[in-house]
Amino acid sequence: MNITIIGDGGWGTAVGLLLHSYGHTVTLWGPFPDYIDEIRERRENPRYLPGVPLPETLAWSADPAAALAGAEAVVLASPSKFFADVCRRFAGLVRPDTLTVSLTKGLCEATHCRMSELAQEILGLRSVAVLSGPSHAEEVARGIPTAVVAASSDEAAARRVQELFSGPRFRVYTSDDPLGVEIGGAVKNVIAIAVGASDGLGFGDNTRAALITRGLAEVTRFGLALGARPETFAGLSGVGDLIVTCTSRHSRNHTVGERLGRGEPIGTILDSMRMVAEGVWNARVIHTLAQNIGLDLPISRVVYGLCHQGLSARAAVEALMSRDIKPEHPRPL
Numbered sequence: 001m002n003i004t005i006i007g008d009g010g011w012g013t014a015v016g017l018l019l020h021s022y023g024h025t026v027t028l029w030g031p032f033p034d035y036i037d038e039i040r041e042r043r044e045n046p047r048y049l050p051g052v053p054l055p056e057t058l059a060w061s062a063d064p065a066a067a068l069a070g071a072e073a074v075v076l077a078s079p080s081k082f083f084a085d086v087c088r089r090f091a092g093l094v095r096p097d098t099l100t101v102s103l104t105k106g107l108c109e110a111t112h113c114r115m116s117e118l119a120q121e122i123l124g125l126r127s128v129a130v131l132s133g134p135s136h137a138e139e140v141a142r143g144i145p146t147a148v149v150a151a152s153s154d155e156a157a158a159r160r161v162q163e164l165f166s167g168p169r170f171r172v173y174t175s176d177d178p179l180g181v182e183i184g185g186a187v188k189n190v191i192a193i194a195v196g197a198s199d200g201l202g203f204g205d206n207t208r209a210a211l212i213t214r215g216l217a218e219v220t221r222f223g224l225a226l227g228a229r230p231e232t233f234a235g236l237s238g239v240g241d242l243i244v245t246c247t248s249r250h251s252r253n254h255t256v257g258e259r260l261g262r263g264e265p266i267g268t269i270l271d272s273m274r275m276v277a278e279g280v281w282n283a284r285v286i287h288t289l290a291q292n293i294g295l296d297l298p299i300s301r302v303v304y305g306l307c308h309q310g311l312s313a314r315a316a317v318e319a320l321m322s323r324d325i326k327p328e329h330p331r332p333l
Contacts, residue, residue, distance in 0.1 A: 001164070002070045004029065006086060007077030008036065008060070009275065010048040010137035011103055015075060017141050018170055020058050027059040029067035031086070036062040047274050052141045064090050073099040073164065076119055076128075079276040080106025080186075083115055087122040094123050101129045101150075101161050105185030105241075106278045107285045114182040127154050129161045130178045132185040133236035134244035136251075140170065147171040149236045151181040173236065180228030184237040187222055188245050189279030190286055191215030193257035193303045195246040197313040200261020211299065212246050218297045222286065225295050253279040260306050261313040280307045298323060 001024050005012045008030030020026045030036045039045050043054045061067040068074070074094055078086040083104050094100065100123070104115040111118070116128040133148030140146050150161035150172050158174040166172045175181055191211065198207045219242065220233040232238055245251045256277045259269045270280065287304040290297045302319050305311030311319075 001025070001072045003027070003073045003075065004068050004071040005075040005077055006067070006090065007075075007079075007103075008039065008045065008048070009077060009079065010045070010141075011135075012075070012077030013045045013049045013052075013054070014137035014141040015077065015103060015165075016058055017052070017054070018165070018167065019075075020055065022167055025059075027061055027067050027071075029061050029064065031062065031089075033062040036060045049137060049141055064093055068093050071098065073101070075101050075103060076115070077103045080104050080108065080115060080278055081276055081281050084108060084110070084118050084122065087119055091122055091124070094125065096124055096126050098125065099129070099157070099160055099164070100125050100127075101131050103131055105132060105182075105189065106282050107182075107186050107289075109281055109285055112285055112289055114179065114186075116178055116182060127152060127157055129154075129157050130181050130185075131161060131165065131172070132181050132241065134240045136244065136248060138250050143169050145169045145171075147173065147236055147240075149173045149175050149181060151175040151178040151237070153178060175232065175235070175237070177229045177232045179226060180223050180232030181237040183223040183226060183228055184219055184233055184241055186278070186282050187219040187286060187300065188215070188238075188242040189253045189277070190283045190300050190303045191218065191242060191279075192245040192251055192253035193260070193277075193279045193283070193306065194299050194316075196251075196254035196257020196259075197261035197303075197306060197316065198257075199254070200258035201313055201317070202261075208246070212242060215246070215299055216242055218299055222290065222295060222297060222300075225293055226289075252277040256280060257303075257306075263313075266307055279303070283307050 003026050005016045005028045016026045016028045040060045102115045119128045129152040135146050150158045152158040162172040195211045283304040286300050302316035
């Protein structure tokens with residue numbers, strides 16, 4: 001197939017390499033012509049995926065129309081903070097029935113929509129599938145075995161994505177709960193900041209395990225309140241993605257939290273990063289949504305405080321540990 005990937009970051013590049021290795025013709029689009037020229041000349045993505053050689057037959061473009069010429073499938077891989085603006089650059093250029101897949105994990109800060117909803121509306125598509133799970137770009141690009149989930153309310157579309165992306169080192173399952181899959185991908189980044197802050201404070205395995213476990217409870221509670229299914233959060237896009245983001249050296253969100261735990265200001269941290277830490281921006285969206293529906297998400301709340309209200313990591317610990325005691329699994333009324 002002819003496949004266009006919209007987004008020249010590490011994940012878009014890794015997925016481009018993956019699909020190219022299956023024999024597809026792949027074109028990656030990025031917004032800055034000078035940087036696209038640099039990637040093309042160096043055959044490497046030095047900012048976002050350094051050290052990974054790129055084949056000459058992997059095409060690059062900064063022109064939306066040229067990038068989409070002849071595309072039979074479109075993969076959306078821009079960060080959530082820029083996702084809507086990037087989609088607007090491609091409005092009217094994608095056929096409504098084109099197989100389109102979102103890789104982006106997050107919620108829109110302005111509208112609180114999921115990425116698949118944004119893309120479907122802005123691009124005028126019939127549907128947008130989701131591909132998510134524990135899948136760091138640095139490992140996928142190097143052929144490390146990985147398993148993810150393709151989700152769509154259209155079962156046939158999920159199977160098409162599964163068939164397109166599956167290979168000897170990249171296993172794809174299907175789901176008909178895209179809402180749950182996208183919520184899992186968004187909220188886990190916020191929890192990873194909390195785990196990173198714990199590590200930055202010098203705490204140990206007990207604290208890390210507690211935050212991951214109670215974080216999963218928050219992800220699930222939030223997803224169920226929005227209409228997702230509980231089993232989704234026991235899967236790859238729930239507990240699977242949560243574990244890898246909270247524990248991996250590749251996790252940007254964990255890194256942000258770790259530096260916050262060591263006392264660095266959030267502005268200094270973000271200014272020093274080339275890549276986007278989705279959890280910083282999504283902490284605000286999730287906090288607002290939880291307030292609007294009357295949902296208690298204590299870990300997400302303190303991460304919002306860490307990232308946007310100047311809360312210190314030690315004060316965040318005190319806020320979590322001094323809460324009223326309660327059952328682990330409250331009985332329904």
